[in-house]
Amino acid sequence: MTITKIDSPEIMMSQVSMCYKTNSTEVLALKEVTVNIQKGEFVSLLGPSGCGKTTLLRIMADLLQPTSGEITISGGTAKEARLARKYGIVFQSPVLYDWRKVKKNITLPLEMIGLQKEEREERAERLLELIGLSKFKDQYPWQLSGGMQQRVAIARALAIEPEILLMDEPFSALDEFSRERLNEELLSIWSKVGSTVVFVTHSIPEAVFLSDRVFVLSPHPGRLSKVVNIPLPRPRREEMRNSPEFYQLISDIRQSFEGV
Numbered sequence: 001m002t003i004t005k006i007d008s009p010e011i012m013m014s015q016v017s018m019c020y021k022t023n024s025t026e027v028l029a030l031k032e033v034t035v036n037i038q039k040g041e042f043v044s045l046l047g048p049s050g051c052g053k054t055t056l057l058r059i060m061a062d063l064l065q066p067t068s069g070e071i072t073i074s075g076g077t078a079k080e081a082r083l084a085r086k087y088g089i090v091f092q093s094p095v096l097y098d099w100r101k102v103k104k105n106i107t108l109p110l111e112m113i114g115l116q117k118e119e120r121e122e123r124a125e126r127l128l129e130l131i132g133l134s135k136f137k138d139q140y141p142w143q144l145s146g147g148m149q150q151r152v153a154i155a156r157a158l159a160i161e162p163e164i165l166l167m168d169e170p171f172s173a174l175d176e177f178s179r180e181r182l183n184e185e186l187l188s189i190w191s192k193v194g195s196t197v198v199f200v201t202h203s204i205p206e207a208v209f210l211s212d213r214v215f216v217l218s219p220h221p222g223r224l225s226k227v228v229n230i231p232l233p234r235p236r237r238e239e240m241r242n243s244p245e246f247y248q249l250i251s252d253i254r255q256s257f258e259g260v
């Protein structure tokens with residue numbers, strides 16, 4: 001008898017709903033969203049403004065409790081995953097400490113977990129190399145461009161070697177050139193660290209270029225309307241953006257928004 005081992009997904013969300021309540025209003029931000037994400041997968045949450053992407057990401061990160069539904073991370077609760085430091089989180093604008101030099105920003109979470117200085121330095125140097133900013137390690141964040149700051153924020157999120165990297169529109173404030181270059185850099189980093197990545201965006205080309213699967217959300221209330229597989233080969237290079245397959249996937253996804 002052959003036994004086929006099927007790994008259970010690293011992130012499982014079942015029938016998750018989120019209703020924000022204030023004194024006078026209720027906003028149903030997510031309605032019965034079910035997603036399964038495999039270990040090492042790169043997925044994007046794609047949808048128009050207000051469809052609940054950030055809400056979903058924050059629930060995954062245990063920064064927000066859903067009104068109903070279940071969430072399991074590596075077989076345990078999201079809280080257990082957070083306490084076990086399984087998450088690295090990158091926000092829309094890089095949250096860096098202006099009074100600490102670049103390298104010191106990256107070593108900060110390592111100080112917090114009590115890692116020895118030698119190990120901290122070694123990891124930071126490795127990450128600086130990975131993000132191509134070794135030469136800037138003794139600069140302050142405010143001396144860097146927006147794109148460089150976001151690379152530092154990514155390195156800092158990766159410093160604790162997270163199993164899961166959650167990224168909330170990390171490149172949306174950047175110009176098109178920097179954004180496309182950072183897309184490629186992010187894939188190169190991901191291929192080396194192997195974390196599971198959940199990436200929030202409202203750019204269809206960005207989601208297609210980066211992902212193994214794109215989770216399309218529709219608004220009011222936020223629902224998972226479609227899951228699109230992206231069978232483009234890896235490694236993905238800039239030239240791929242001009243391929244007919246790339247355009248076809250963009251067009252397929254765009255059609256799923258029509259009438260929303």
Ligand SMILES: Nc1ncnc2c1ncn2[C@@H]1O[C@H](COP(=O)(O)OP(=O)(O)OP(=O)(O)O)[C@@H](O)[C@H]1O
Nearest residue numbers: 020021027029048049050051052053054055056202
């Ligand atoms: N703290 C809150 N209190 C009340 N309503 C909220 C709160 N946070 C989000 N919402 C509402 O929930 C819905 C989903 O918001 P969310 O920020 O998750 O969407 P999003 O898809 O990430 O949007 P964007 O792309 O603009 O960042 C929106 O209607 C928003 O107004």
